[in-house]
Amino acid sequence: MREKIRSGGNAGRVFVLVAVCCAAAAMPLTFTGPAVALPSIGRTLGGSPLALNWVTNAFMLTFGSTLMAAGALADTYGRKRMFLGGLAAFGLFSLGLAFASDIVWFDILRALQGVGAAAAFSGAMASLAQEFEEGERLRAFSVVGASFGVGLAFGPIASGLVVEAFGWPAIFLLVVALAALALVLGAVFLRETRDPNAAGLDWKGAATFTLALAFLTYGILQMPDVGWTDPFVLAVLVAAVVFFFAFYRIERSVARPMLDLSLFRYPRFVGVQLLAAAPAYGFVVLLILLPVRFIGIEGMSEIAGGRMMIALSAPLLVLPIAAGLLTRWFAPAVICGTGLLLSAAGLAWLSQFPVGSQPELLVWPLLLVGIGISLPWGLMDGLAVSVVPKERAGMATGIFSTTRVAGEGVALAVVTALLSAFTQMNLGPAAGEHAAGAAQRLGTGNVAAAGSMVPSMARAAMLQAYNDAFSALLWLLSAITAATAVVVFLYLGKSADVIDGAAGEPGPLRTTVMDP
Template identity: 30%
Template sequence: MDTQKRDLPGYETRWWGMLFIGISLLVISLDNTILNVAIPSISRDLGATSSDLQWIVDAYVLVFAALLLTMGAISDRYGRKLWLQIGLALFGIGSLAAALSTSTNMLIASRAFLGIGAAVIMPSTLSLITASFPAHERPQAIALWAAVFGLGVGIGPVVGGLLLESYEWNAVFFVNLPVIAIALVGGQYFLYESRDAKAPKIDLPGVVLSITGLFALVYGIIHAGEAGWADQQTITAFAAAVVLLGAFAIWESRTPTPMLPLHFFRNFSFTGANTALALIMFSMFGSVFFMSQYLQTVKGYTALEAGIRIVPLALTMAFMAASSARITARIGTKYTVALGILIAAAGLFYMSQMYEVDSSYGEIVVGMIILSGGLGMAVSPATDSVMGSVPESKAGIGSAMNDTTRELGGAMGVAIFGTIMNNIYTDKVGQLSQQLSAMPQSMLEAVSDSIQAAHIVAGNPQVPDFARQLILDTANAAFVDGMTSAMLIGAIVMAVSSGLVLLLLPSKVQRPAAYETVPDLDGTAVPAASAAD
């Protein structure tokens, strides 16, 4: 066994390598939230419209999600360390271009380029862990991976707020450059190359169908959140996604060299865990999406003050993710994931019942801690289940599938919960048209557009004092009603997800050898031997 461990690429320096994998991951997780803090400054300096701002965010998500599967497969073939280093370099170039942007179009293009770099980096981080760590250490390494990602997402608003206290908005992109430099240098010395020695040629039809199909699907989800689910572009995008991804599935089932072997889905450690991750991200992104707006607009905190108040969420998630491997060792993957999701459901239910316009921070932080504790407990073992259920030679595509389901679930959650919240908000602020009939129609339409616009209208010196307070009270109450309704639905989805995990996910990770076949000497397919840990 010791000889087998030493034969793993990078085994001797695996924990040092883990440090620089974590730093590489931190770049992506920070970027997911640090930009949100800079959006108002970008709008002012570049004259960006609300549509421009949406595309600054969405361009990254679209490209990232569409390319993940392809980049994971390519990293298996050409080398995960090489591909990680290339991804970091691309992300650095994109960050520099974004920081130097002088127009919204340039910034949107730079964000799309950043999506390419992120899609190259993300699958390589998990696949390098799978290749470098023996099976008995892998759950703890993946737990640390999940902890770093959660920490980065949580501290992003704080870092962004601190930077904007002293610098311009482009500092949120410049800050990536020294971090990338450290990751590149450390990775070069402490990470070792690994690849699929028997990787087939690139599945070009699969690449084209997966990229176009996922792009159409994510675009449809994003557009539905903006224009509605019955909008013609939304319907067209979803129809194109069904055709393209259906063709992808048919092609992958028939080609001898598939990019994504469909037999992976026969292993419920793979299918059940991916389903759990998609539903977790659906509820988490859909619900937590409102927290920044709630703290800044309703509660009146600055971006930095709001970021600091979200730190307990990040720390709790990181702590529970790092601890989840020990819990899993005691009660198994199935029960750890199901229990974590159930705790998160309780957190969302608490938030849906307790959050009000005048809630104290003590009441707010309790909900965040319960939610993040459950999520941290569930995400890491679910991720380990996905990675443990695919052959190590296919770790890149396994990691990419894990990341793709997260992105799709999160995007769907933001779109659906955003629609629920917006419908409730619009309905409740609609009463102002009767109460303030003398107010210009353009102002009333702005109030109905968003809670931020409502606060801007209320701050207009031409608005009488009685109308100002009525607008603020109505808009704040409407937003909180919409937010808590979405959180209640998220709690229900989480509770149902916990039950699905108990039905679908095996108690222990089913290693891939039990689900694959190898040719016998006479050409007959026989079950492969179980893989030893």
């Protein structure tokens, strides 16, 4: 009877899709929820600004750095097994976060939660590809993308409602509920599949890549606290370079590398990687910075702050699908480049509104940023596999996902450090030796703690320093996004025949279906 249910044709595939969609909706909740709740988490658990920054960065770092390794393990040991195991770990660590009583343990659990999320995500995407035929697969992945968009669009307002009604721990209980539903449906309806030609995990490559990202992120986050030329910070950054170099040498020498470096010979592939990184600094960082500004600095409620974020994320519900339709008349390079230029214009526009501006005035630049980033968002995954020879489509997807997620973690660390540095400069001599500490606390939305460090400085002066820093940061992000748009126009606009004449749709996946 169980076998009939599991192989129940269209009905079975629908439940598989629901399972993956529940997991996909849970992922952005773990990203946007703690951002909305960060001021509340800081008041409850305490902790330094560095520890509070790790609330977000710990998850993004482990999620991004283990995606490729999780994909390789799923191919070797079974995609269903990886999906269910990852979901179980993700749910368990999410439950632990709801009961955490110390910021250090909270950050550790966030890092472990990221590992579980990477395993669940890799197993889910690979499993879904096996359940649907070529024509249905694109629609199935579109539905999953829409689920992810729902999580991003309504995650902040849902988190705000939950925080105000039940407190910040309830955010993670909501995530546990989604993970549990996905786990039950996946256990019943998913088939076990694996790649018969998988060669296991490149452990040396996975270890050096993860250590390189960890040292890089940690060094960047330490900079505002101890200075940009501190010997410890420099040593950590040198260690990151050493591990990146070791990763490069390992991937050049192993027979089945985790990352095929030869793909970077293709200009269009390089363009896709830049496109994957663009949302990190043109959109994703705003999902973290803006709730802190709205709730911590401007004093909005969690609900009001979450409502403001809908304007930024709501376009993701519709426009990615519209972008796919536009490819009938416009080249992907034109659509993606135009979208990034719109996003850059929105960032520049947003910089013109100081702290304390009327909320309704901010809606329009936020909406423009969301519209701009939604256009390439709907095309990026398809481009990731269409710009390389079809036999390398699987690896290209893994590299693309890692670039996107790891880029988000690094971008968050860099942007957080820059905001703190800009604020410190704007505080000036009036803040004295406590300028760095006050700037970091303003960056986490804790105005009261910043004021206690520089009691001689008026609150209005501190907020003005933060405001000028935030505006300068938005201008910088706008310039980087515009420059990326130009590169995308140039690289993705190249003829597909530069890639050994083999660009196109990915070929069929070789799969073994296992009986339980």
